[in-house]
Amino acid sequence: MPSKKNGFSRKDEILRQATIMFRERGYAGSSVRDLAMLAGIEAPSIYSHFKSKEDILQNICGKMARTFTRGLTKAEKESKPEQRFRTAVALHVQTTLKYADAAAVMWNEWKHLGDDAMEDFKARRRNYEQRIQQILIEGMDAGIFVKQDPIVLSNFIFSALNGIIFWYHGEVTRDELTDTINKLVFDGIKK
Amino acid sequence: MPSKKNGFSRKDEILRQATIMFRERGYAGSSVRDLAMLAGIEAPSIYSHFKSKEDILQNICGKMARTFTRGLTKAEKESKPEQRFRTAVALHVQTTLKYADAAAVMWNEWKHLGDDAMEDFKARRRNYEQRIQQILIEGMDAGIFVKQDPIVLSNFIFSALNGIIFWYHGEVTRDELTDTINKLVFDGIKK
DNA sequence: CCTACCGATCGGTAGG
DNA sequence: CCTACCGATCGGTAGG
Numbered sequence: 001m002p003s004k005k006n007g008f009s010r011k012d013e014i015l016r017q018a019t020i021m022f023r024e025r026g027y028a029g030s031s032v033r034d035l036a037m038l039a040g041i042e043a044p045s046i047y048s049h050f051k052s053k054e055d056i057l058q059n060i061c062g063k064m065a066r067t068f069t070r071g072l073t074k075a076e077k078e079s080k081p082e083q084r085f086r087t088a089v090a091l092h093v094q095t096t097l098k099y100a101d102a103a104a105v106m107w108n109e110w111k112h113l114g115d116d117a118m119e120d121f122k123a124r125r126r127n128y129e130q131r132i133q134q135i136l137i138e139g140m141d142a143g144i145f146v147k148q149d150p151i152v153l154s155n156f157i158f159s160a161l162n163g164i165i166f167w168y169h170g171e172v173t174r175d176e177l178t179d180t181i182n183k184l185v186f187d188g189i190k191k
Numbered sequence: 192m193p194s195k196k197n198g199f200s201r202k203d204e205i206l207r208q209a210t211i212m213f214r215e216r217g218y219a220g221s222s223v224r225d226l227a228m229l230a231g232i233e234a235p236s237i238y239s240h241f242k243s244k245e246d247i248l249q250n251i252c253g254k255m256a257r258t259f260t261r262g263l264t265k266a267e268k269e270s271k272p273e274q275r276f277r278t279a280v281a282l283h284v285q286t287t288l289k290y291a292d293a294a295a296v297m298w299n300e301w302k303h304l305g306d307d308a309m310e311d312f313k314a315r316r317r318n319y320e321q322r323i324q325q326i327l328i329e330g331m332d333a334g335i336f337v338k339q340d341p342i343v344l345s346n347f348i349f350s351a352l353n354g355i356i357f358w359y360h361g362e363v364t365r366d367e368l369t370d371t372i373n374k375l376v377f378d379g380i381k382k
Numbered sequence: 383c384c385t386a387c388c389g390a391t392c393g394g395t396a397g398g
Numbered sequence: 399c400c401t402a403c404c405g406a407t408c409g410g411t412a413g414g
Contacts, residue, residue: 010383028220029303032409044410045383053409108299112220136380146382148371151362156375159354160347167346180343188379189327189344191337201399223393235394236399244393 011049014039018056019101027057027109057109058117064099064106065124071095072131081139086182088132092161093178097168104165129154157185202240205230209247210292218248218300248300249308255290255297256315262286263322272330277373279323283352284369288359295356320345348376 008016017038021030032053036043050056071091078084096103110121132154139145161181168177199207208229212221223244227234241247262282269275287294301312323345330336352372359368 024302026217026219026302028217031407033407042384044385047410048383111215111217144382145380146374146378148374148380149363152368152371153375153380155358156351156354156372157380159357160351163347163350163354166350171342172340177343180339181347183337183339184344184347184379186379186381187337188375188377189336189339189348190377191335222391224391233400235401238394239399 010039010041014046014049015056015059019060019105022057022060022105022109023101027053027105027112054112054114054117057105057112058114060102061106061110061113061117061121064102065121067095067099068092069124069128072128076131076135081135081142082144084135085132085139085145086186088135089157089161089182089185090178092158093164093181094174096161096164097174097177100165103162107162107165129158132158160185201230201232205237205240206247206250210251210296213248213251213296213300214292218244218296218303245303245305245308248296248303249305251293252297252301252304252308252312255293256312258286258290259283260315260319263319267322267326272326272333273335275326276330276336277377279326280348280352280373280376281369283349284355284372285365287352287355288365288368291356294353298353298356320349323349351376 014035018030018035021035021038032046033043035056036046039046046056050059071094072088075084075088075091078087110118113121129151133150136145136150136153140147140150164177164181172180205226209221209226212226212229223237224234226247227237230237237247241250262285263279266275266279266282269278301309304312320342324341327336327341327344331338331341355368355372363371
């Protein structure tokens with residue numbers, strides 16, 4: 001029975017602690033030694049589970065990126081553009097809230113990825129953005145969305161959604177938040 | 192004539208290079224040695240101008256925070272809540288675009304400020320947020336803004352505005368961007 | 383997963 | 399603003 005306690009392996013525990021630490025201090029400000037201590041092992045033992053410090057970051061960013069993409073794929077199954085977009089927004093918010101630490105690490109620390117991993121990450125992000133923009137364009141063509149630059153539109157809205165992790169600390173419930181945000185995105189603040 | 196060439200002192204040059212470097216690599220990922228090299232001096236000479244590496248970050252964050260506050264103070268002079276808010280949004284966007292590097296450093300690296308400077312920064316930010324929320328509340332009372340939690344409203348909108356630095360690379364002109372954003376914030380994406 | 387250890391680099395000081 | 403230098407800490411390897 002190889003290293004599974006309560007269903008969590010030592011590797012999982014390292015990843016969990018790394019996610020918290022990278023969020024609090026940043027990737028460059030986090031040391032392998034401190035991470036090892038939090039995971040309850042000696043520093044060199046980290047390298048039994050990961051090839052390098054950067055390998056840990058790749059793991060966090062990769063897993064998170066795939067989760068966002070899965071949500072979008074689900075949203076695309078809706079039949080109408082408006083509902084596709086509403087679902088995409090709602091799932092993006094839900095994923096962000098559920099994995100707040102990992103999402104924050106991904107958005108703040110992806111620039112510390114090595115060349116290959118960074119290219120991979122950028123390609124994934126570009127794919128996500130283009131699929132969002134596709135939905136917006138379909139909505140514009142159907143006459144239900146304002147005609148604006150879809151790149152500006154998608155970036156503006158999704159940076160607002162990603163910003164949630166920086167300020168949301170339970171002021172309202174998650175469902176209320178998702179609801180308020182959908183209203184704001186679709187109708188703005190004007191009464 | 193103490194160290195002014197073309198109106199820029201060596202201290203200004205260090206700050207300029209530090210802003211670029213902190214944005215690209217993050218504060219913790221930037222070394223005093225590399226910064227000195229870019230500024231054209233030896234590493235220890237940095238300490239003739241700044242008490243510490245953190246002192247440089249304080250300088251960048253402090254100056255940037257004061258610039259945002261000045262914009263808000265100007266916006267508050269408008270007579271009606273709607274115009275106060277529109278002006279606050281426009282000036283926030285303009286300041287963000289004009290000082291993109293410094294704004295990015297402030298939002299990404301403030302967590303590396305020391306205890307006193309961090310308290311100071313948080314107090315300034317809280318003040319800014321509360322004054323924005325005050326405008327929103329006045330607009331709601333005047334019946335021109337939707338009744339929603341002003342904390343959620345202001346945070347959502349301003350994180351969208353701050354997000355601009357992460358994606359805007361001249362897709363549309365600055366004036367078009369400010370205009371599109373004002374439309375989105377006030378009327379949403381629905382046609 | 384540990385002990386022992388390495389070369390490199392870090393922020394910063396002394397003294398001029 | 400420079401030369402010379404310091405103690406601390408960094409990511410990572412060897413070998414078991």
